[in-house]
Amino acid sequence: MPRTATDVETRIVSDDHAAIRLWLRMLATNRLIETRMRRLLQERYQTTLPRFDLMAQLERVPGGLKMGELSKRMMVTGGNVTGITDLLEQEGLVERVDDPGDRRAWFVKLTPAGRRAFIGMAREHERWIAEAFGALGTREMSVMVGFLGRLKTRARSLEGRDT
Numbered sequence: 001m002p003r004t005a006t007d008v009e010t011r012i013v014s015d016d017h018a019a020i021r022l023w024l025r026m027l028a029t030n031r032l033i034e035t036r037m038r039r040l041l042q043e044r045y046q047t048t049l050p051r052f053d054l055m056a057q058l059e060r061v062p063g064g065l066k067m068g069e070l071s072k073r074m075m076v077t078g079g080n081v082t083g084i085t086d087l088l089e090q091e092g093l094v095e096r097v098d099d100p101g102d103r104r105a106w107f108v109k110l111t112p113a114g115r116r117a118f119i120g121m122a123r124e125h126e127r128w129i130a131e132a133f134g135a136l137g138t139r140e141m142s143v144m145v146g147f148l149g150r151l152k153t154r155a156r157s158l159e160g161r162d163t
Helices: 018-045 050-060 068-076 078-090 110-134 140-156
Strands: 094-099 104-111
Touching: 018 050, 018 110, 050 068, 050 078, 050 094, 050 104, 050 110, 068 078, 068 104, 078 094, 104 110
Parallel strands: none
Antiparallel strands: 094 104
């Protein structure tokens, strides 16, 4: 009886190229961890991963970020950032502040309530991530960070070469 594919990695056959196997392993692992993070954020905090990510970006820059910078950092469209910001603003978790240097622009920043809410979520999120990577030791994670950094640099260098 043929095995039913449950994720991208289960489609691997023994003679696949090593790079394909690695890419599929990374993809499957990322999806498993991300799915769990999405579920836990929804169950425990009634929030989404994009909302958490936007708040995380703002927490790192207390003075706030312009919408375009948020979009770039989150790697999503400006429309997505606007929709998330609108909802978080309605809930009193972020605020828009005029940019004194540009009357057409504003900064988005966490409110005190937003900062408190994010800090609580972030602590638990960090624990969930550490739990997900619990099969690896500190040294193994450090080595992987280095390897993935090289891979990321290579992938970036290939952008724009395919046209």
